[in-house]
Amino acid sequence: MNIRVGQGYDVHQLGEGYELWLGGVKIPHTVGSVGHSDADVLLHAICDALLGAAAMGDIGKHFKNTDPRWKGIDSKILLQIVTEMLTKEGYKIGNIDSTVCLQEPKIGKYIPDMIKAIAHVTGLPENCISIKATTTEEMGFVGRKEGLEAHAIALIYKE
Numbered sequence: 535m536n537i538r539v540g541q542g543y544d545v546h547q548l549g550e551g552y553e554l555w556l557g558g559v560k561i562p563h564t565v566g567s568v569g570h571s572d573a574d575v576l577l578h579a580i581c582d583a584l585l586g587a588a589a590m591g592d593i594g595k596h597f598k599n600t601d602p603r604w605k606g607i608d609s610k611i612l613l614q615i616v617t618e619m620l621t622k623e624g625y626k627i628g629n630i631d632s633t634v635c636l637q638e639p640k641i642g643k644y645i646p647d648m649i650k651a652i653a654h655v656t657g658l659p660e661n662c663i664s665i666k667a668t669t670t671e672e673m674g675f676v677g678r679k680e681g682l683e684a685h686a687i688a689l690i691y692k693e
Contacts (some may be wrong), residue, residue: 536672536692544578545683556634557648557665558610558655563639565630566684570599575684576608576634576648576665581609581616583688586628588620613655620690622631627690629662636682641667 548554552566555574567573581593581673590596596619597612604612613650620627630652634641653660670676676683 538587538625538690540580540583540585540587540690542582542586542686542688543683544575544593545648546573546575547681548679550587554639555609555645557609558613558618559644559647560649561639561641561644561654565679566663571597571604571607571612572609575682576610576686577652579684579686580630580632580688583630583632583686584616584620584690587688587690588623588625590619590623591642609656610651613652617656623648624692625690626693627656627662628656628691629664630658630686630688631664631670632684632686633658633666634682634684635668635670635676636670637672637677637679654676 546567546569548565549568550565552568554561554566555572559574563689578593649660649663652663663677675681
């Protein structure tokens with residue numbers, strides 16, 4: 535069996551007038567993620583982890599922020615495309631582990647819906663998707679509420 539692991543990271547600024555999307559779920563908040571797409575930092579980190587595991591580059595290589603096709607796109611579509619790219623190469627996703635870093639809002643109650651959304655797109659069982667959330671104890675750009683970040687690790691394999 536060919537087993538590979540990939541790591542992903544993404545960061546976005548927070549700004550007024552934007553929606554806050556995390557893990558494919560819209561989170562009510564006074565500010566949102568600034569970006570070319572819907573700026574879903576968690577799904578972007580997961581895409582990068584999956585692409586990295588397959589040695590297929592990163593999200594910016596496949597979905598350039600200068601390409602109007604991706605302007606405002608739902609990041610679940612990007613994750614679906616990445617999943618299809620892996621399938622085309624004969625890979626299956628084993629599991630995804632991730633952490634979202636943001637000072638506020640508290641997102642724990644939304645995590646089950648995020649897991650459901652990611653499972654729906656990737657075809658993974660929900661018990662193969664882990665999402666954790668943390669603050670940075672008011673340190674750095676996350677602590678100052680200027681932005682948010684996400685880390686992800688994914689295992690893929692060929693049988």
